[in-house]
Every structure is written in structure tokens, then in C-alpha cells.
Amino acid sequence: MLQIIKKIFNFAGKKRELLKKAVLTAFVGAIFGALQFAALMIVLDAVIAKEYTVAVIFGALGIMLLSIIGRLICMYHSTNAETEVGYFMVAQKRIEIGDRLRYIPMGYFNKNSLGAITGVVTTTLGDVENSAARCLVTLFGGFLNTFALCLMLFIVDWRLGLLSLTGIAVYLSATEISTRKSKATGPARQKAQEQLSESVLEYVQGMSVVKAYGLEKDNRQTVQKTIEESCNKALKLEYTVLPWSGIRQGVVWIFSLLIGICSVMFYFQGSMPLSRCILMLIASFMIYRELENAGNMSDLLQMLGASIDTANAIDGIPIMDEKGAELAPQDASVTFKDVEFSYEERKILDHINIEIKPQTTTAIVGPSGSGKTTLCHLIARFWDVQGGQILVGGHPVQEYKLDSLMKNISMVFQNVYLFQDTIENNIKFGRPDATREEVEAAAKRACCHEFIMALPDGYDTVVGEAGGTLSGGERQRISIARALLKDAPIVILDEATASVDPENEKELQEAIDALTQNKTIIMIAHRLKTVRHANQILVLDNGHIVQQGTHEELAGEPGLYYDFLNARKEAVGWKVSR
Numbered sequence: 001m002l003q004i005i006k007k008i009f010n011f012a013g014k015k016r017e018l019l020k021k022a023v024l025t026a027f028v029g030a031i032f033g034a035l036q037f038a039a040l041m042i043v044l045d046a047v048i049a050k051e052y053t054v055a056v057i058f059g060a061l062g063i064m065l066l067s068i069i070g071r072l073i074c075m076y077h078s079t080n081a082e083t084e085v086g087y088f089m090v091a092q093k094r095i096e097i098g099d100r101l102r103y104i105p106m107g108y109f110n111k112n113s114l115g116a117i118t119g120v121v122t123t124t125l126g127d128v129e130n131s132a133a134r135c136l137v138t139l140f141g142g143f144l145n146t147f148a149l150c151l152m153l154f155i156v157d158w159r160l161g162l163l164s165l166t167g168i169a170v171y172l173s174a175t176e177i178s179t180r181k182s183k184a185t186g187p188a189r190q191k192a193q194e195q196l197s198e199s200v201l202e203y204v205q206g207m208s209v210v211k212a213y214g215l216e217k218d219n220r221q222t223v224q225k226t227i228e229e230s231c232n233k234a235l236k237l238e239y240t241v242l243p244w245s246g247i248r249q250g251v252v253w254i255f256s257l258l259i260g261i262c263s264v265m266f267y268f269q270g271s272m273p274l275s276r277c278i279l280m281l282i283a284s285f286m287i288y289r290e291l292e293n294a295g296n297m298s299d300l301l302q303m304l305g306a307s308i309d310t311a312n313a314i315d316g317i318p319i320m321d322e323k324g325a326e327l328a329p330q331d332a333s334v335t336f337k338d339v340e341f342s343y344e345e346r347k348i349l350d351h352i353n354i355e356i357k358p359q360t361t362t363a364i365v366g367p368s369g370s371g372k373t374t375l376c377h378l379i380a381r382f383w384d385v386q387g388g389q390i391l392v393g394g395h396p397v398q399e400y401k402l403d404s405l406m407k408n409i410s411m412v413f414q415n416v417y418l419f420q421d422t423i424e425n426n427i428k429f430g431r432p433d434a435t436r437e438e439v440e441a442a443a444k445r446a447c448c449h450e451f452i453m454a455l456p457d458g459y460d461t462v463v464g465e466a467g468g469t470l471s472g473g474e475r476q477r478i479s480i481a482r483a484l485l486k487d488a489p490i491v492i493l494d495e496a497t498a499s500v501d502p503e504n505e506k507e508l509q510e511a512i513d514a515l516t517q518n519k520t521i522i523m524i525a526h527r528l529k530t531v532r533h534a535n536q537i538l539v540l541d542n543g544h545i546v547q548q549g550t551h552e553e554l555a556g557e558p559g560l561y562y563d564f565l566n567a568r569k570e571a572v573g574w575k576v577s578r
């Protein structure tokens with residue numbers, strides 16, 4: 001239990017002092033609460049001795065009032081502090097996770113689904129946010145209050161003090177066993193919750209496919225099954241700790257009864273005055289009340305420990321730019337030196353050598369699945385290569401800090417992701433400090449100003465999640481405006497094949513022309529016109545560069561490029577259009 005408490009304090013980070021304050025004020029509040037006991041003792045002594053002086057009555061009332069006011073003030077401060085700690089420590093962790101994910105190799109996301117990460121950031125950290133500080137405050141406050149009352153019992157009668165202490169020891173032992181039991185089932189419950197987030201996300205994201213194929217029933221059954229599993233795991237945890245909750249409750253009742261019986265017995269034996277006997281009878285009900293609250297928190301504490309471990313596990317994932325430095329490239333060149341790359345065991349690129357000179361256009365063509373996108377992703381270090389080296393501006397990509405590398409590269413892909421934010425902020429993603437005028441200028445050059453102005457709130461229109469409220473062509477032009485604003489010297493571009501109607505195509509081409517002026521362009525090319533004007537063409541087939549040269553050089557030699565030209569239509573899986 002102590003380990004988990006330490007874990008929560010560490011997790012509180014900068015708010016650790018505030019967490020200590022929350023616990024401490026709860027403790028002071030508990031002491032104020034225990035003062036009621038003293039007031040009661042004064043009243044009882046006076047009643048039994050028939051000495052009701054004004055001083056005694058007002059003294060007892062004063063203590064009672066002090067106890068209530070003190071407790072209220074402490075409760076107010078403690079609750080405020082625990083709420084603030086809960087919110088801030090989890091907000092801090094969410095930001096840290098977000099930052100770290102940017103530097104984690106893409107391979108991590110292959111193995112760990114979106115649902116698992118979403119589960120950690122929402123449900124798992126949500127549990128910590130709502131319960132961690134409150135749990136500690138109740139736990140410490142409860143235990144300390146009980147010990148304070150136990151001390152009073154010792155002062156009044158050491159025999160009863162010893163009895164109540166034995167009760168506390170038995171109660172704590174039962175709590176410890178229950179905590180161990182819940183520890184075993186906690187991670188399984190956590191996993192089930194992650195799976196639940198995963199399957200709900202998949203259900204929602206895949207809704208259009210599900211509807212198109214009429215699979216609503218099957219899909220609903222899958223989600224239902226995961227919900228049931230999550231529910232069963234949660235119930236299993238409850239059933240494991242339930243008998244121990246019963247035992248703890250039994251301990252409280254038995255020891256309360258024993259204190260009462262012993263008090264009466266001591267009174268009849270003549271070893272305890274009547275006023276103390278009545279006081280002890282009342283105390284027997286009070287002493288374990290806070291202990292019970294604290295004990296009930298111990299199972300929750302175990303669950304929180306598992307939640308914190310899950311959230312902290314993300315800190316253990318090695319990041320990519322640990323050895324990186326803030327570097328300035330010598331020029332806008334890109335070089336591949338004998339590069340080899342595999343996804344897991346599957347080799348995708350083999351012995352790739354490319355020299356891309358500054359401010360030239362390189363067109364990459366090849367059949368579907370030949371490795372074109374992967375090759376482009378490697379320049380931006382989405383993944384690390386297993387063999388050879390990639391240099392940007394004369395430096396190996398690993399020598400750059402990721403941010404410093406990405407300052408030099410703009411990427412425009414067919415799958416454009418827009419954030420659920422205003423259009424202005426989506427464009428500003430390319431350069432957060434840009435002014436509205438600069439955003440508009442970039443949008444005009446990317447041919448999107450007009451359609452943006454036609455939207456209800458213009459640049460302040462919030463686009464749906466992933467840009468779902470815009471057409472494919474509009475999304476792509478916004479991503480070009482984003483890249484224009486960034487104005488990086490190297491542009492990696494996947495030429496559009498889909499989602500572009502003839503009207504849109506003209507505008508899109510104008511946007512691309514604006515983006516690629518005086519830049520080093522590496523383009524996955526689908527159109528003959530683009531390929532024809534490139535300074536060099538790389539023909540990729542099954543992870544190898546099978547042809548390399550200009551259009552004039554390659555057009556005459558037999559091979560994939562020749563086939564591509566002759567066919568002038570869909571060939572070996574590529575789409576060709578003039």
C-alpha cells in the first residue's frame with residue numbers, strides 16, 4: 001500500500017506539495033473532529049457530578065463549535081486542493097504523453113492500437129483524475145483520525161485503548177489481504193477497459209463500411225461481447241474483494257461491541273466511573289467509522305496503482321531523437337546511401353541509393369505496394385532504417401532533433417488529416433505563430449480562400465473530426481496551404497489520384513505549383529505530365545530501384561517505365577492520366 005501511495009505522490013509531480021497540503025488539512029480536520037469527544041467528556045463529567053456551571057456548559061459548547069468550524073474550514077481547503085491536484089497532475093500527464101507520442105517510432109503505433117492509447121488517455125487517466133487525490137485524503141484522514149481517537153481511549157483507559165488498537169491491527173491485516181487480492185485482478189480489468197475503448201472506436205470509425213455492407217448486427221455483437229467481457233472482469237474484481245469487505249465490516253462490529261461490553265464490565269467491577277463508561281460506549285461507535293472509510297479506499301488505491309503504471313508505461317517507450325541535435329542543413333539535398341528497411345520481418349526497401357540535388361524534382365513511380373510511400377516516410381524519419389543511411393542537407397537524419405529535421409520538410413499526402421479545430425488553426429499547424437493575413441495569403445495561393453469564405457464562419461469554421469465535413473479535394477488544398485505557410489525547403493508530395501474532379505484538379509495543380517516553386521520536390525507521381533518534367537525519375541519495383549534517369553533517358557529503354565508510357569493507362573497497378 002505504501003508503494004502505491006509513494007507512486008501517487010510521484011505522479012503528482014509539481015503538485016506534490018499541494019497533495020501534501022490536501023492530506024495534511026484532512027488530518028487537521030480529523031483532529032478537530034476528535035474534539036467533539038473532548039466536549040462530550042466535559043458534558044458527561046458535569047452531568048454525572050451534577051456540576052452544571054455556566055463555564056462548563058459554555059466551555060463544552062465552545063469546543064463543539066470549534067470542532068465544527070475547524071472541520072468545515074479544513075474540509076473546504078482539503079477538497080479544493082484535492083480537486084486541483086487531480087485535475088492538474090492528469091492534465092500534465094496527458095500533455096507529456098501527447099509530446100512523447102510525437103517522438104515515438106511509428107512501429108509502436110503498429111503494435112499498439114489507437115484504442116489502447118485512447119483508453120490510457122481517457123479512461124485510465126480519468127480514473128486517476130477523479131479518485132487519486134480523494135483516495136489519499138480519505139485514506140490518510142481516516143487512519144489518522146482513528147489513531148487520534150485510539151490515543152484518547154488510551155488516555156481515558158489504557159485497557160480499552162489496547163483493545164481498540166488490536167481492532168485496528170486486525171482490520172489493517174484484513175485490508176492488506178484484500179488489497180493483494182485486488183492487485184491480481186486489477187491489470188486484467190485495465191486490459192478489458194482498453195479493449196472496450198478499442199472496439200468502440202473501431203465500431204464508430206468503421207461505421208460507413210459497416211453500413212455499406214449491412215453488417216450492423218455482426219458489428220454490434222462484437223462491441224456487445226467486449227462490453228460484456230469488460231463488465232465480467234470488473235465484477236470478478238468486485239467478487240474477489242467482496243468477502244474481505246465483509247470480514248472487515250465484521251471486525252469493526254465485533255471490536256465496537258467488545259469495547260462497549262468491556263466498558264460496562266469495568267464500570268460494574270468498579271474500575272471505571274459511570275461518565276467514562278458512557279463516553280466509551282459512545283466512542284465504541286465512533287472509533288472505527290473513519291477507519292471503515294479509509295479501508296474502503298484500499299481497493300480503489302490498488303486500481304489506481306495499476307492505472308498509474310499503465311500511464312507511466314508510455315514513458316518507457318524509447319523515443320527517436322534522444323541523440324538528436326539542433327542542426328541547420330547545409331543545403332536542401334536528400335541522399336539515400338544503401339538503405340534497407342523492413343516492417344517487422346518483411347523487407348520493403350533493399351539497397352536503395354538515391355542522390356536528390358537541391359531544388360530539383362524527383363518523381364517516384366512504381367506499382368502499388370512497391371514501397372514509394374515508405375521511402376518518403378523514411379526521409380521524415382517516421383521509422384528508422386535497419387541498414388545504410390539517409391542524409392538531409394548533408395547530415396544523417398538521426399543526428400537531427402525531430403523538430404529540427406521537420407523544419408526542413410513539408411509533406412502533403414493523399415490521406416489528409418485535419419484536426420477538429422478552425423480552418424485557420426488547421427492551416428496554422430504549419431507555422432503556429434503565423435498571422436491571419438499570412439494564413440489567408442497561403443490559402444489564396446493554395447486556391448482554397450474562396451471555398452473557405454463561402455463556409456458559414458469563414459476561417460473560423462470548425463471542421464469535423466479528421467476534416468470529415470470537407471470534400472477530399474478541399475482537404476488536400478488546405479493541407480497544401482498548411483505546407484505553403486511552413487515554407488520548408490524540401491517538399492514531399494503524393495500526387496492526388498482520387499477525390500479530384502476536373503474542376504478541382506485545375507485548382508489543385510495551381511496549388512501544387514505554388515508550393516513547389518524553388519524547392520526540392522520528391523513526388524510520388526501518378527500523371528505522365530508530372531513525370532515527364534521531373535529532373536529525375538525513380539522507378540521502384542518490389543523494394544528495388546529498377547530504373548533511374550530522366551524521361552528522355554528512360555523512355556527509350558525497355559522496362560517498367562517503357563511499359564508505363566506505352567500502356568498510357570492502368571498498368572502494373574499504377575494509374576496514368578494526362
Ligand SMILES: Nc1ncnc2c1ncn2[C@@H]1O[C@H](COP(=O)(O)OP(=O)(O)OP(=O)(O)O)[C@@H](O)[C@H]1O
Pocket residue numbers: 110343348366367368369370371372373374375
Ligand atoms: N505500417 C506498415 N506496417 C507494415 N507493413 C506496411 C506498413 N505500411 C506499408 N506496409 C507494407 O509495405 C509495402 C509497401 O507499402 P507502401 O505504402 O510504401 O507502398 P506504395 O508503393 O506507396 O503503395 P501505393 O502506391 O499502393 O500507395 C506494402 O506491401 C504494404 O502492405
